[in-house]
Amino acid sequence: MSSDSGKKAYVVAMVIQVIYTGMYVVSKAALDGGMNSFVFIFYRQAAATLLLVPLAIILERRNAPPMSLWLFTKIFLYALLGSTVSMNLHNLSLKYTSATVASATSNSIPVITFLFAVLLHLEAIKLRASSGVAKLAGVALCVGGVLVIALYAGPPLSPLNHHRAFAGHAHAAVGNKQGQWMKGTFLMLLANVTWSLWIVLQARLLKEYPNKLLVTALQCLLSTAQSLALAAAATSGKRDVWRLRLDVGLVAVAYSGFVVTGVSFYLQAWCIEKRGPVFLAMSNPLGLLLTVFCSSFFLGEVVHLGSILGGALLVAGLYSVLWGKSKELPPPPSPCPDHASAIICTVKQGSATSDGDMNMDKGDGVKLDEKRIKLDSQV
Numbered sequence: 001m002s003s004d005s006g007k008k009a010y011v012v013a014m015v016i017q018v019i020y021t022g023m024y025v026v027s028k029a030a031l032d033g034g035m036n037s038f039v040f041i042f043y044r045q046a047a048a049t050l051l052l053v054p055l056a057i058i059l060e061r062r063n064a065p066p067m068s069l070w071l072f073t074k075i076f077l078y079a080l081l082g083s084t085v086s087m088n089l090h091n092l093s094l095k096y097t098s099a100t101v102a103s104a105t106s107n108s109i110p111v112i113t114f115l116f117a118v119l120l121h122l123e124a125i126k127l128r129a130s131s132g133v134a135k136l137a138g139v140a141l142c143v144g145g146v147l148v149i150a151l152y153a154g155p156p157l158s159p160l161n162h163h164r165a166f167a168g169h170a171h172a173a174v175g176n177k178q179g180q181w182m183k184g185t186f187l188m189l190l191a192n193v194t195w196s197l198w199i200v201l202q203a204r205l206l207k208e209y210p211n212k213l214l215v216t217a218l219q220c221l222l223s224t225a226q227s228l229a230l231a232a233a234a235t236s237g238k239r240d241v242w243r244l245r246l247d248v249g250l251v252a253v254a255y256s257g258f259v260v261t262g263v264s265f266y267l268q269a270w271c272i273e274k275r276g277p278v279f280l281a282m283s284n285p286l287g288l289l290l291t292v293f294c295s296s297f298f299l300g301e302v303v304h305l306g307s308i309l310g311g312a313l314l315v316a317g318l319y320s321v322l323w324g325k326s327k328e329l330p331p332p333p334s335p336c337p338d339h340a341s342a343i344i345c346t347v348k349q350g351s352a353t354s355d356g357d358m359n360m361d362k363g364d365g366v367k368l369d370e371k372r373i374k375l376d377s378q379v
Contacts, residue, residue, distance in 0.1 A: 009275045012267050016280070017287035019264045020106075023256055024099040025294050027091065030252035032299075036241040037091040038231035040253065043244065045083065045224040047257025049217070056217035064211050071209060076222050078205060082198025083223035084230065089191035096184025100303050101149055103291035104311035105188045107318045110281045111142045112196035114321055120200060126328075134324030141317030145310040150185035153178075154305030157296075212269075220261070282322060285315045 031037060094102055114135065117123035126132040209215055235241050244250050271280050288311050295301040 009271055009279065012271045013275075013280060013283040014286065016264050016267050016271065017283055017290060019259060019267075020287050021103070021290040021294055023260050024094075024102045024291050025298055026248060026252040026255050028094055028099040028102075028295065028301075029299060030249040031091065031095050033248055035249040035252070036231070036235055036238075037095060038088060038227070038234045039241050040091055040249070041084070041087045042224065042227040042231045043253040044087070044256040044261075045220060045227050047253055048261035049220045049224045051258055051262045052213070052217035052220050056214045060211050060214045064214050065209070067209065074205065075215065075218055078198060078201055079219035079222040080226055081194055082202065083219060084226040086191050086194040086198065087223075088227070088230065089187050089194065093184040093187035093191060096180045097188060098301055098303070098307070099295040099299065100288075100292050100301065100307050100311070101185060101188060103288045104149065104307060104314055105146065105185070105192055107284050107288065107311070107314040108142045108146065108189070109192050109196050109199075110284075111138055111317055111321050112193055113199050114325075115139065116197050116200045122200070129327075131324040131327035134320050134327070138317040138320030138322075138324065141313050141320060145313030145317060146185065146189050147310075148313060149307055149310030150182045152306040152309070153181070154309070156302045156304050157308070216265070281318065284318060288315065 027040070030040060090102070114123060118125060125135055127136075205215065206212060244253070268280060292303055292308070296303055
């Protein structure tokens with residue numbers, strides 16, 4: 001990969017974290033301003049559907065394979081789990097906690113996803129190896145981080161700005177009853193659990209039906225219908241909650257539907273393709289720092305020491321699991337020092353790749369020796 005692509009990957013990762021920071025802040029502002037969380041999710045999914053469905057029809061209508069009823073049923077259930085349930089739990093918990101908690105607990109998603117992969121035998125833990133110990137330590141640190149956020153408030157840290165950019169009801173989240181704070185934290189954790197399970201199931205689904213854009217658009221469309229039914233049941237007889245006004249609620253809906261779903265999903269796919277999922281996951285702590293700053297500055301949110309300590313444990317758990325994963329990756333091929341050795345190195349790699357075995361037989365060794373003599377005489 002070129003140095004320019006490497007630099008672009010770092011910039012893109014930062015942009016992704018800025019986008020998610022904006023989502024946490026404007027969503028919290030909209031909910032504090034009185035917007036119903038269930039209605040919010042319906043409008044968000046509807047906006048995302050308006051963006052994705054036309055793109056899927058234009059770009060993938062010709063190469064889309066036929067879809068069976070069983071496959072459609074699975075997509076319906078995945079939309080229910082990963083979009084409808086997870087997003088509604090997330091927004092409901094955001095009402096009881098803070099943008100900082102939402103950003104901090106997002107660091108647990110790679111760890112929870114790893115746990116589901118272990119349960120489904122897609123990952124393994126080697127208890128006698130340092131990588132296995134690091135993974136288990138990461139899980140323990142994440143559990144500890146969630147417990148610290150839920151059970152320990154600690155002294156408040158003064159907000160950076162006492163004049164908030166977004167008007168609304170004052171909502172210093174830990175100032176609420178401790179029971180509501182704990183409820184919100186564990187709802188946030190449950191939202192991350194459902195999202196992590198969806199990630200694992202989605203990987204299997206895309207092997208069966210590899211049209212990513214079409215699958216995403218269809219899940220978004222189905223989630224819109226599911227969210228409409230859920231919001232209608234939760235707001236029965238309350239027509240006023242459905243009215244969109246020219247306020248932060250409309251900004252939050254448009255931002256979450258178009259910018260988060262449209263722009264950030266594409267940027268994440270590009271970043272993962274260039275540098276891999278581990279690189280993107282390692283940028284999550286940057287999002288936590290940005291959210292602490294922006295929620296304090298724009299919302300006047302009072303951040304408590306417990307949230308910072310819990311977030312630090314979650315970040316440590318994330319890096320511990322990622323370190324354990326990196327230790328299990330095969331080492332990169334050794335660099336070739338000069339032109340002659342480069343050709344020999346290519347021959348070796350080609351033999352190893354085609355045979356599926358890193359050991360060469362004697363015949364290969366003789367051929368390589370002959371090539372080396374000829375190349376040495378030419379050089």
